Amino acid sequence: MKNFILRDENAVYFESKFSCDNVIFLKLGSDRYFITDARYTTEAKEFAKDCEVIESSNLVETAKEILIKNKIKKITFDPNDFTYALYTNLSKDLKTQFIQEPNFSKQKRIIKSDEEIEILAKAAKHGRKGFKELAKYIRKNGFKKSEQHLFFKGLEKMSQMGKLDLSFDPIIAINENAAKPHALPSKKKLKLNDLLLVDAGVKYKRYCSDRTCTAAVNFENFSFKREQKFKKHKHQKIYDLVYKAQLNAIENAKVGMKASQIDNLTRSVIEKAGYGKYFIHSTGHGVGLDIHEFPNINSKSDVIIEDNMVFTVEPGIYIPNEFGVRIEDTVVMKNGKAIIL
Template sequence: MNSLRIEQLRAFIESTDTAILVKDEINVGYFSGFQHSEGVFLLTYDKAYLFVDFRYFEAAQKYAVGCEVICFKKLIDDISEILKKECVNKLFAEANALTVSEFNAYKKRFEEHQIELFCNEELDKTISDIRIIKDQTEFDKILKAQQIAEKAYNEVLNYIKPGVTERKIAIELEYLMKQYGAERVSFDLITITGSKTSLPHGVPGDDIIKSGDFFTMDFGSVYDGYHSDTTRTVAVGFATDEQKKIYDIVLKAQLTVLEQVKAGKTCSEIDKVARDIITDAGYGECFGHSTGHGVGLEIHEAPNVSLRGETILKEGMVITDEPGIYIPQKFGVRIEDMLYVTENGYTNFVSLPKELIIL
């Protein structure tokens, strides 16, 4: 699939004197097939190059696809040599990958080689539009990451009981995911109890689980570079009528979104479905984040499923569906699935039950 990705990116190049420099680490891996922490991907009108340093050269030769691997000594000079050889004098780079100081330094050095450097947000959008559609290989990796996370989640439920700390659950959940094949966790795990569940991104600490608490887990694993993302809220010992009421409102919003997701819908339309249900129930001010976001090589990527989200859903996009209600100083509920958009609906990566579990 790397050749297709490269050709899609090459469409940005309008003439033989123009080239693209990809510096963002994740984008470099996406187009070259080789994930590493140092180097750049250079695309000209008819060739592709991956520049790496000595540490990665042997591995890049083995794993990079569709590009010539070059072990650089002086990166800008080595890039310039290739560009001169191919009569390139205009070079575009991602605006989001360079700080102002980096851009100025790169621009000055390239100008010494008679190469003009441009940072163009249009290039960033082009790359985002390519990455936003997941192919079958990407689907399979996200699914595998989800399966690893779910296996760990189902096991860690046995640890959630009065007297156990949030930190203990976070440690066990991360350990289990890695034991079952995760490269790492998708993000700092959210495993929070009691009144801390009103914090959408609460940090697990030494707070102790008590009977009557809600316990929220927002978790995910990474498999071959691809992330998963799921949230479930459970009750410990018992749930009050108020807790059940709030849970049911969030569940209704989450399920109603599932009924609406399909190619052709705008992200703002999807967000409004969940937001209207929660607002009509009287808790609109307690739902302050977007209904969802894209997932893939990054845990948060395009599209943004929010009230301002203008992206039209297309087959192959991956989005989350995660409405929530957060009542300050009391408790919160969030339920999150991860969806692969299809022409007439979606495929849900998540197989976990959504009805309220009382442990």
């Protein structure tokens, strides 16, 4: 049984069903300790499961005392979660050996439980509702509004007026700005027949949703549905190609494949059409408590895809100074194949 120490909020939540922004979590054999300060102990005692909550004004010193008291010889930690200063302070004057294991918590979370998948499906449902509300706003009031204004409206509509946290700040990009995969909102204003890309997600019970829609801007029946009719021939051609690539991966992804093979299902379609150099990121990433988890769906990953893995399928084509198209859905592997959440 591995001893480990955690600092990451989502990793701690996964172990105890509660977390906060100042915590050290220790698992030593069958004992588990949630060390936090006085701001959080009341809630921690109420919500943290199967662990002893310890209030401390110096988390590091308290953790060291527990390690010494329990005569812990070895403890695993994720170097990504610790600053150099914190690690140095924690490991100083201790006989305990600290063993680096990058991303060990994310590795534990790579296969979701049925309960987690239900929560992720609800997060996706709330996310879809947010997209519908944003589409409704654009139909009625979006004309001549800037990306910055639409970004603000994206925050409002996706969060359902503040009821839900967002998985990340929405990406809302018009025409040439959509050629930047992580575009920042500008003063550029929305016009008839523009191309609009929106990437957004919400959290439900801390689990994330993630979806990207690219849409043709018309104001009578504007929507984020997958079937889109663009006025510009090139917009339509690239949109149809990206959608074909995405469907190829979703329809043909199978349990037992390597993640790199799923990446190839999108990439090969785009490369065959001559746009390979404009597909500048991986096909997808795992989604869970973190917006980016395992498995990574990229050309180098040898990870074998299994049932109950959850990840995005999001091919894109980005033509600098013209426009970009990305189409993204989050899928779960069930009974050997991919199902859109």
